[in-house]
Amino acid sequence: EVENRLKSGSVPVTVFRAGIIIGSGSASFEIIRDLTEKLPIMVAPKWVSSRCQPIAIRDVLFYLLEALGNEKCIGQTFDIGGPDILTYKEMLYGYAKIRKLMRLIIVVPLFTPRLSSYWLIFVTSTNFYLARSLVDSMTIDAVCTENRIHTILPRKCLSYQEAIQKALEKTEENYVISSWRDTFSASGFDPDYYDYLKVPQHGCYKMECSKTFDRDPDRVFKRVYAIGGISGYYYMDWAWRMRGLIDRFMGGVGLRRSRTQREELNPGDVIDFWRVLQADKTHRRLVLFAEMKLPGEAWLEFQVKENTITQIATFRPRGVFGRFYWWLFYPVHLIMFPGMLRALLKKT
The missing domain is CATH 3.40.50.720 (NAD(P)-binding Rossmann-like Domain)
Incomplete structure (x- = not known):
């Protein structure tokens, strides 16, 4: 064809x-x-x-x-x-x-x-x-x-x-x-991903958590850059693996795509079931878009400014089931996301 x-x-x-x-x-x-x-x-x-x-x-x-x-x-x-x-x-x-x-x-x-x-x-x-x-x-x-x-x-x-x-x-x-993992055809994701570059502010659920630190912010962001793949997610990796397994059963990409480069990231790269939308070392900002099977659309954002690291999870639900999904996993996220930041800083 x-x-x-x-x-x-x-x-x-x-x-x-x-x-x-x-x-x-x-x-x-x-x-x-x-x-x-x-x-x-x-x-x-x-x-x-x-x-x-x-x-x-x-x-x-x-x-x-x-x-x-x-x-x-x-x-x-x-x-x-x-x-x-x-x-x-x-x-x-x-x-x-x-x-x-x-x-x-x-x-x-x-x-x-x-x-x-x-x-x-x-x-x-x-x-x-x-x-x-x-x-x-x-x-x-x-x-x-x-x-x-x-x-x-x-x-x-x-x-x-x-x-x-x-x-x-x-x-x-x-x-x-380069790897087949980075291709859009490998995920079934819409290649016109410019619609997702700007994280939406309305009609979404958000969870934001921040931690302060007393070390070099570039070192902290380097640890953010290493997320996923063989490095894992620093906290509750078993939960991430389970979510990846569920995604595989649903015909999704799961966690097995890993990542092509261990230390470098560029827009369009993949990290497990995430697509990199923005990878800005200068302003220390990383934005990921979820390619897993979801009743909606999800973004995960990391920002490092001076002595503070901020993580923002954004979910735009699709229908009633999307809203049910958010609240179903809300208690898990309350524990997981702050724990990720604590563990990330501990490893820096």
Whole structure:
């Protein structure tokens, strides 16, 4: 569909069709890693026997860059893939071999695409929208049907094992520049998020709490910047994990998206089930918008001014159930939010 829409315009389009792209931050790599790392024994659907031709992200980037301005590529469609043709089962075993993990995969033919999607969202960091799209694509072979690109742009592509090794190195170095988690399609969130940039003042419930401190405000805000992901939320992490689990059961993103960068944040980045709207180090302000399943819209804001840190939770309810939801969790928030600030300052 994307290809057809782009081709419908007046500008010539060059199309590269790839199956599985292996690289740090790619959804395919994250799913392979999650499944293999977490499950010693996998009861897998029959699509793991489908064949594909995985290609390393650096090889994809090579073709994209070299095709620019190349007259032989303008308006053409090419299949691109690495040197290995593997089943998804072989790819999982290949990852396990690199990580020196003993794994057993049992194929069960009774999994429907929908059940397979739920299987992925409960085990991996993906969500239902992305899982369903991936499962639908994995039910058929994704192997190159032609290799014309090799004569136009010759290149020795990385093998699957080499691509996995490179991706692991980048992940371990925390050098993941971009990730599928940061995309709007990964959450089902409206990409026109400018409507949410300004936190509403009317028709909302608010909870505000502040704490004073006697240390460097930049150090305090640095701790605010590190919230979520492996750092957690500093207080009542079990409650955040439970809320994330509930969100997963409802088909939401949950907490498994974590965050791409551990220390840096930019508008549009994700932190678990939050989307970063504003990340202002100069004025020490961080504004997050909730992408979890909610009967309304929620914002979480942090401000650090001189010797005071302020946290503001804003909720704009949708209907009667939205109002019921706010008061249902109000007692929990009364304990959680002040506790977060106390714990945050204690760790600074």
